[in-house]
Amino acid sequence: MGSFFWLTPPEREAFTEALRVYLPRCRWFASKSKSITKVDVEEEFCLDHPSAAFSILLVRVYYDDGLHELYSLPLEKTSSTEVGNEERLYFDEHSSFSYREATARAELGQLLFELIVKGREVQGGKGKMQGYGSPFLLSLDRNALSRLQGQFLAADQSNSAYILGQAFFLKLYRKLEPGENPETEILSFLTERSSFIHVPAYRGKIEARIEGLPYTLGLLSSYVPSQENGWKKAQEAFSRFIREARLQQNDETSASGFSAMVGGAYFGPDASLIGERTAGLHLALSRAQGIPSFEPQPLEKEDLYFLYEESIDIMKEKWTNAPSNPWFNAWLSQQNLSFGSLTERVRKRLEEKISALEEGCVHKIRIHGDYHLGQLLWTGSDYLVIDFEGEPNRAMARRKIKWPGLRDVAGMLRSFHYVAYSFAEGKEREDFFLKRLAELWYSEVSKNFLDAYRRITRGSILLPTEEKNFRLLLDFFLLEKAVYEVGYELGSRPSWVGIPLSALLELIR
Numbered sequence: 001m002g003s004f005f006w007l008t009p010p011e012r013e014a015f016t017e018a019l020r021v022y023l024p025r026c027r028w029f030a031s032k033s034k035s036i037t038k039v040d041v042e043e044e045f046c047l048d049h050p051s052a053a054f055s056i057l058l059v060r061v062y063y064d065d066g067l068h069e070l071y072s073l074p075l076e077k078t079s080s081t082e083v084g085n086e087e088r089l090y091f092d093e094h095s096s097f098s099y100r101e102a103t104a105r106a107e108l109g110q111l112l113f114e115l116i117v118k119g120r121e122v123q124g125g126k127g128k129m130q131g132y133g134s135p136f137l138l139s140l141d142r143n144a145l146s147r148l149q150g151q152f153l154a155a156d157q158s159n160s161a162y163i164l165g166q167a168f169f170l171k172l173y174r175k176l177e178p179g180e181n182p183e184t185e186i187l188s189f190l191t192e193r194s195s196f197i198h199v200p201a202y203r204g205k206i207e208a209r210i211e212g213l214p215y216t217l218g219l220l221s222s223y224v225p226s227q228e229n230g231w232k233k234a235q236e237a238f239s240r241f242i243r244e245a246r247l248q249q250n251d252e253t254s255a256s257g258f259s260a261m262v263g264g265a266y267f268g269p270d271a272s273l274i275g276e277r278t279a280g281l282h283l284a285l286s287r288a289q290g291i292p293s294f295e296p297q298p299l300e301k302e303d304l305y306f307l308y309e310e311s312i313d314i315m316k317e318k319w320t321n322a323p324s325n326p327w328f329n330a331w332l333s334q335q336n337l338s339f340g341s342l343t344e345r346v347r348k349r350l351e352e353k354i355s356a357l358e359e360g361c362v363h364k365i366r367i368h369g370d371y372h373l374g375q376l377l378w379t380g381s382d383y384l385v386i387d388f389e390g391e392p393n394r395a396m397a398r399r400k401i402k403w404p405g406l407r408d409v410a411g412m413l414r415s416f417h418y419v420a421y422s423f424a425e426g427k428e429r430e431d432f433f434l435k436r437l438a439e440l441w442y443s444e445v446s447k448n449f450l451d452a453y454r455r456i457t458r459g460s461i462l463l464p465t466e467e468k469n470f471r472l473l474l475d476f477f478l479l480e481k482a483v484y485e486v487g488y489e490l491g492s493r494p495s496w497v498g499i500p501l502s503a504l505l506e507l508i509r
C-alpha cells in the first residue's frame with residue numbers, strides 16, 4: 001500500500017489541501033477559529049493489520065499568526081473501489097490508493113495495543129514510534145492479551161480512545177508537543193511509586209522519537225467500569241434536591257433544614273468523599289523526594305505573580321469578544337458595571353491577595369491542573385480521578401509547572417458552583433427560591449469537600465497553617481480559575497458566561 005512520501009509533489013499538495021479543509025471539522029482540533037496557511041505531513045508510521053493498512057501521520061498546521069501546532073492523525077489506506085467519495089480524505093488515481101479517517105476502526109486500537117504489549121518499534125521517514133509496557137503489563141500472559149477485543153470509544157473528547165477487553169483503556173493524543181505528556185508522567189508515578197489507587201493504573205505508552213525529541217502519542221491505562229462521571233452525578237443530585245425542596249416549600253423548611261438535606265443525601269457525602277480522594281491524591285504527589293519534576297518546593301510570591309500576569313493576558317486576549325457577547329453585556333448592565341471597571345477590580349483583587357500572603361506558607365507540587373467534576377468517574381462506590389493532561393489550551397511545559405494543591409481544590413469548588421448555577425441557565429423567569437437553593441447547595445457541598453480535604457491534609461506541606469493564608473490562597477485560585485472560565489465560555493459556550501462572572505462578582509465585592 002502507498003505512503004504520503006511516495007506521492008508526487010502535486011499529489012502531496014492535493015492531500016495537504018484536503019487536510020486543511022478536514023482538520024477544522026474535527027472535535028479535537030484546538031484552533032478552529034484560526035486561519036490555516038499551510039499543512040505539512042512531517043512523519044508517517046505505517047501499521048499493517050491482516051485486514052487493513054493504517055498510517056499514523058504527524059501533521060504540522062501553520063496559522064496566519066505565525067504559530068503552528070502538531071497533530072496526530074490516524075488514517076486507513078485503502079484501494080479506491082472500497083471507499084465512497086464522501087469518506088475519502090485523499091485519492092490517488094494512478095495507484096488507486098486513498099486515505100480515510102481510521103480512528104473508529106477497532107483494528108487500529110488492537111494494533112496499537114499490540115505495539116505496547118510487544119514493545120514493538122515502527123520506523124518512520126525521520127524517526128521511530130515505539131510501544132512501552134509497564135512492568136505489570138509485561139508480567140501478564142502475552143497470548144491472553146493478544147486475544148483481547150478492541151472497541152473504539154465513541155465519546156466526543158479532545159483525544160481518541162479504545163477499550164480493550166473491558167480491561168484496558170488506550171488513549172491516543174491528538175495535539176502533540178515535544179516532551180513526555182503530563183498524564184503518562186503522573187499516572188506512571190502514582191502507579192509505580194505511590195500507594196494511591198484512585199486513578200486508572202498506568203499500563204504503558206506509545207512514544208515517537210523524531211530528530212532526537214520524544215513525543216507521547218498514546219497512554220495505556222486500566223479500564224475503569226463506571227456508572228457516570230462526577231458532573232452527571234452532581235447534576236442529578238442537585239435536581240433531586242430542587243424537586244424535594246419545592247415539595248417542602250410550603251412547610252417553611254428553614255435554611256438549616258435545607259442544608260441538612262444536602263448534607264444527608266443530595267451530594268454532601270459525595271463531596272466529602274471527593275475531598276478525601278483529592279487530599280489523598282495531593283499527599284501522594286507531595287511524597288516525591290528525589291524526582292526533580294515532582295519534588296515539592298516552597299511557594300514563592302513570584303509563582304503567583306506568574307498566574308496574575310496570565311490572568312491579565314486572558315482578560316486582554318480571551319475576553320476581547322466580551323463586548324459583543326449579549327449575555328456578558330446583559331450581566332454588566334444588571335450589575336451596573338463597565339467592562340473596564342470589572343477587569344480593573346479583578347486585577348486589583350488578585351494583586352491584593354498576593355501581597356497579603358505570607359511567602360513559603362505552603363509547598364507547590366505536581367497537581368491535576370484541570371480539576372473539575374467531569375474528571376471524576378463514579379464506580380458505584382467510589383470516585384476515580386482521570387485526565388491528567390492539564391488545561392487543554394496551554395503549552396505542555398506550562399502544564400507541568402508545580403502549584404499548591406489548593407489550585408485543584410479551587411477547580412473543584414468552581415465545578416460545584418457550576419452545577420448549581422447552570423441549572424438555572426436559560427430559564428427566563430427570575431426564580432428567587434431556586435437561587436437561594438443554589439446558594440445553599442453550593443455552600444453545603446463546598447463545606448463538606450473542604451472539611452474533608454483539610455482534615456486529611458492538616459499538618460502537611462499542602463495546607464497553610466494559618467487560616468488567613470489558607471483563605472487568601474484559595475480565593476486567589478478561585479479568582480484566577482473564574483477568569484480562565486470566562487475566557488473558556490466566551491470561546492465555547494457563550495450563553496454560560498454568566499456562571500463564572502457571578503462567581504467573580506462575589507470574589508471582588
Ligand SMILES: Nc1ncnc2c1ncn2[C@@H]1O[C@H](COP(=O)(O)OP(=O)(O)O)[C@@H](O)[C@H]1O
Binds near residue numbers: 223224
Ligand atoms: N481509564 C478509563 N477507563 C474507562 N473509561 C475512561 C477511562 N479514562 C477515561 N475514560 C472515559 O473516556 C472519556 C474521555 O477521557 P479523558 O481522559 O477525559 O479524555 P480527553 O483527554 O479526551 O478529555 C471520559 O470522560 C471517560 O468517560
Ligand SMILES: O=P(O)(O)O[C@H]1O[C@H](CO)[C@@H](O[C@H]2O[C@H](CO)[C@@H](O)[C@H](O)[C@H]2O)[C@H](O)[C@H]1O
Binds near residue numbers: 158372391416485
Ligand atoms: O475539556 P476538559 O475537561 O479538559 O476541560 C475544559 O472544559 C471544561 C468544560 O467541560 C471546563 O470546565 C468548566 O465547565 C464545567 C462544566 O461543564 C465545570 O464543571 C468546570 O468547573 C468549569 O471550569 C474546563 O474549565 C476546561 O478546561
